[in-house]
Amino acid sequence: MASDSVEDLLSSxxxxxxxxxxxxxxxxxxxxxxxxxxxxxxxYFFEYLMAYESALKGDSxxxxxxxxxxxxxxxxxxxxxxxxxxxxxxxVINRHWRETPxxxxxxxxxxxxxxxxxxxxxxxxxxxxxxxxxxxxxxxxEYGLKAINVTNADNVLCTAYQQLAQSELKLNLLNPNAIIxxxxxxxxxxTEKHLISYMINLYKASALFKEKQYSxxxxxxxxxxxxxxxxxxxxxxxEYYALLAQLAFAEGxxxxxxxxxxxxxxxxxxxxxxxxxxxxxxIMADATAIQGNLSxxxxxxxxxxxxxxxxxxxxxxxxxxxxxATHEVIEKENQIKLLNKENEALxxxxxxxxxxxxxxxxxxxxxxxxxxxTSFWAxxxxxxxxxxxxxxxFDSLTGIANRRHFTKESENCLKMNQSRGQAVSxxxxxxxxxxxxxxxxxxxxxxxxLQRIPAPVQKVIRKIDIFGRMGGEEFAIxxxxxxxxxxxxxxxxxxxxxxxxNSQETGHDFNIxxxxxxxxxxxxxxxxxxxxxxxxxxxxxxxREGRNxxxxxxxPPSEAKKVSAFESAASESDSEETESx
Numbered sequence: 001m002a003s004d005s006v007e008d009l010l011s012s013x014x015x016x017x018x019x020x021x022x023x024x025x026x027x028x029x030x031x032x033x034x035x036x037x038x039x040x041x042x043x044y045f046f047e048y049l050m051a052y053e054s055a056l057k058g059d060s061x062x063x064x065x066x067x068x069x070x071x072x073x074x075x076x077x078x079x080x081x082x083x084x085x086x087x088x089x090x091x092v093i094n095r096h097w098r099e100t101p102x103x104x105x106x107x108x109x110x111x112x113x114x115x116x117x118x119x120x121x122x123x124x125x126x127x128x129x130x131x132x133x134x135x136x137x138x139x140x141x142e143y144g145l146k147a148i149n150v151t152n153a154d155n156v157l158c159t160a161y162q163q164l165a166q167s168e169l170k171l172n173l174l175n176p177n178a179i180i181x182x183x184x185x186x187x188x189x190x191t192e193k194h195l196i197s198y199m200i201n202l203y204k205a206s207a208l209f210k211e212k213q214y215s216x217x218x219x220x221x222x223x224x225x226x227x228x229x230x231x232x233x234x235x236x237x238x239e240y241y242a243l244l245a246q247l248a249f250a251e252g253x254x255x256x257x258x259x260x261x262x263x264x265x266x267x268x269x270x271x272x273x274x275x276x277x278x279x280x281x282x283i284m285a286d287a288t289a290i291q292g293n294l295s296x297x298x299x300x301x302x303x304x305x306x307x308x309x310x311x312x313x314x315x316x317x318x319x320x321x322x323x324x325a326t327h328e329v330i331e332k333e334n335q336i337k338l339l340n341k342e343n344e345a346l347x348x349x350x351x352x353x354x355x356x357x358x359x360x361x362x363x364x365x366x367x368x369x370x371x372x373x374t375s376f377w378a379x380x381x382x383x384x385x386x387x388x389x390x391x392x393x394f395d396s397l398t399g400i401a402n403r404r405h406f407t408k409e410s411e412n413c414l415k416m417n418q419s420r421g422q423a424v425s426x427x428x429x430x431x432x433x434x435x436x437x438x439x440x441x442x443x444x445x446x447x448x449x450l451q452r453i454p455a456p457v458q459k460v461i462r463k464i465d466i467f468g469r470m471g472g473e474e475f476a477i478x479x480x481x482x483x484x485x486x487x488x489x490x491x492x493x494x495x496x497x498x499x500x501x502n503s504q505e506t507g508h509d510f511n512i513x514x515x516x517x518x519x520x521x522x523x524x525x526x527x528x529x530x531x532x533x534x535x536x537x538x539x540x541x542x543x544r545e546g547r548n549x550x551x552x553x554x555x556p557p558s559e560a561k562k563v564s565a566f567e568s569a570a571s572e573s574d575s576e577e578t579e580s581x
Contacts (some may be wrong), residue, residue, distance in 0.1 A: 006037050013049050018155070019192070021056055028053055044074040048083060055086075060094050071103075081107070081114050085126035092130050104130065121151035121160065128163035132170075140167035148180075158188040162196045165203040176207040176216075198228050198236050205243055209250070218247045238264050238276035245283045258287045278308050306443070395469045397447060400454050406468025410478045411528045413466060417480050418526040424480050425487030426524070428535035429494070429516040431473035432547040437510060445506045452512075456497025460490050476532070484520040484552065491516045491550050499548075515542035519553035 013027040031038075031046055038046060051066035064087055071083040088103045107123045114120040124147035131140035144164030148157060161184025168174040174181075181204050188197035201224050208217035221244055228240050245260035264280035281304035289297035393405035401409065417424045431449070438446040453475060457467055466478040479487050494516075501512045517539030524534040534553040542551035 006031065006034055006042060009034075010042060010045055010049070014045075017049065017052055024049075025053060025056075041074065041076050041079070044070050044076070045079060048079060048086070051083075051086065055090055060090050064090050064099075077110070078114055078116055078119055081110055081123055082119055084110075085123040088126045088130060092126075092133050095133075097134070100130065117151045118153040118156055121147040121153070121156045124150070125156060125160050125163055128160070128167070132163055132166050135170075137167040137170040140164075141171065141173075154187040155191045155193070158184065158191055158193045158196050161187060162200050162203075165200055169203045169206055172210070174203060174207045176204050176211065176213070178207075194227070195231060195233055195236060198224055198231070198240075202236070202239055202243065209243060209247060212250075214247050214251050218244065218251075221247075234267050235274070235276075238267055238274065238280075241267070242276040242279040242283075245280060249283055249287060254287045254290055257283050261287070275311065278304065278311050281307055397450055398454055398469050400475075401466065401468035403468065403470050406466060406470070406476060406478075407528060409466050409468075413478060413480050414521070414526045414528060414531075417521070422481045423483050424478065424521040424526065424531075425482045425484060425518065426520070426531040426535045427477040427479065427487060427491050427494075427516060427518050428470075428532070428539050429475055429491070429514045430539055430543070431498075432513045432515055432543075434473040441506065441508050441510070445508060448506055449501075449503075449512060452501050453498070456501070457494050459497060460493045476535075478531075484518065484522070487518050487520065488550060488552065491518055495548070495550065513548035515539055515547045516550040517542055517553065518550060523553060523555055 009027055009031050013024055013031070016027075017024045028049060031049075035043070035046065047066055048070045051063045051070070054060075054066060055063035067083045067087045067090070071080055071087065074080050074083070084103045084106045088100060088107065091097070091100050091103070104127060107127055111120050111123050114123070124143045128140045128143035128147065131137070131143065140163060144160055144167060147160040148164065151157065151160075161180050164180055165174060165178075165184060168178070168180070181200055184200045185197050188194070188200065201220060205217040205220045208214075208220065221240055225240060225244075228236055231237075241260045241263040245257045245264065248254075248256035248260060261280040261283040264276050265284070268274065268277045268280075281300055285297050285300035285304050288294075288300055393402060394400065395402045414424060431453075434446065434449070437449060450469075450473065454467070457475070457477065461467060461477060461479070464480055465482075466480075468476055470476050477490075479490065482490075495514060498512050498514050503510050503512065517535040517537065519531055519534040519538060521531070524530045538551045538553035542549050545551065
């Protein structure tokens with residue numbers, strides 16, 4: 001097909017990707033058949049659209065990698081800019097804050113040079129979204145206003161007004177009759193972005209609530225509630241129900257407040273740590289107390305305190321991750337500045353050699369002071385960086401590696417052992433009936449148990465072994481240079497050690513045990529995900545067989561035949577090569 005036809009398909013796909021996702025995917029499949037006809041920049045644009053399709057299907061990792069390839073290789077400034085804010089959006093949605101600073105800086109440094117006002121404004125909206133998620137509402141408001149001032153495109157204005165309204169609500173600046181709410185609803189209705197219009201309506205109702213106009217706020221929410229429920233989008237449903245619960249409580253409708261709060265709790269039974277759930281739990285605690293159900297109120301109050309703390313801890317961790325990443329970027333910039341200063345210093349020293357001795361001595365002293373100050377500053381910066389990195393890499397409860405750090409270290413270790421041809425064993429264990437301990441004795445006792453797990457493990461493993469908490473009551477150990485028999489001995493020693501933990505310190509009497517799944521690189525290979533999956537399969541078998549035991553992963557017969565055939569072929573090839581020599 002001619003290049004012009006391919007260009008038409010690319011433009012069409014880009015135009016309908018938001019409004020007609022199914023047709024968009026059909027066009028992508030059609031273009032993929034003609035990929036050889038694409039020019040270099042057309043290929044990068046096609047990759048950008050494919051990344052969007054991956055994000056649409058929920059494959060965030062593939063989407064980010066494809067966007068990054070476009071960002072790093074395309075020579076089209078507009079496309080590179082689009083890739084930068086698309087990456088930022090995916091990272092924000094998935095809460096991967098540590099990777100965001102590079103793209104945030106790129107948008108800030110380059111948006112004014114972008115030829116398309118619509119593309120320019122979309123990047124600014126992405127930055128506003130970023131700061132709203134991070135809780136920096138002043139910054140979010142600043143970028144929302146910038147976006148509105150550079151474009152008249154309704155599809156961008158819809159989202160820009162929504163981000164601006166959200167930030168002004170959080171800053172207590174939003175008037176329920178504000179023009180940004182009216183213009184935002186109009187832009188969203190024109191472009192049929194109904195979910196965003198529901199959010200703007202929510203912000204207006206929230207502003208009415210803050211001004212104690214409870215009846216008007218309730219009527220406004222009820223007007224849109226059926227459409228919100230029909231959307232099946234849980235986050236917006238939860239926000240609507242939570243605000244309705246607060247309004248009912250404020251008007252003295254205690255039973256209504258409980259009913260709406262319960263809807264929030266029911267719609268969030270598989271999730272936690274969101275603001276709507278925190279509000280609902282607080283309403284349940286206060287409402288049941290007013291009804292005189294003090295014991296039930298205490299239960300809700302405890303759940304509210306736990307969820308509120310978890311929500312706050314999550315926000316704190318996200319801010320810490322972003323600050324750490326920003327610190328790393330600043331550190332790199334300062335290293336460059338330091339090198340530039342050193343180059344300047346060398347040039348200055350050469351010039352000073354032509355001057356009189358007194359001036360030369362004075363300038364050298366000044367140079368030493370500058371380098372000394374810079375070195376001291378670099379040392380303090382590095383020290384702070386190390387402290388922040390430790391917070392980001394280790395589990396705060398147990399003091400061992402968290403899942404992210406354990407995965408990274410394990411992947412590096414696996415690559416090294418693979419290159420050396422050394423065996424690596426993998427142990428995954430999960431505490432037995434841990435949920436019942438939490439439910440029966442409370443979370444403080446559960447935390448006490450988790451804090452006691454590292455001691456019997458570290459008593460058995462070597463310094464080169466990698467030990468981490470994978471989440472909840474699940475732990476993993478990577479054993480480099482270790483065959484299966486030795487790994488089983490280690491697992492058995494740990495199993496016995498866990499049973500010896502005395503629970504009397506908690507004031508309760510209960511047993512601690514764990515089920516273990518083991519595999520080895522000789523069976524599962526050197527890919528971390530395969531080792532993790534196979535050991536998890538083995539762990540499941542250990543649980544199924546009665547818990548408090550060890551199960552070694554065995555390859556399914558179909559896979560074992562493939563491996564056996566491959567090894568036989570390799571052996572015959574080696575024999576033939578030896579005979580030929």
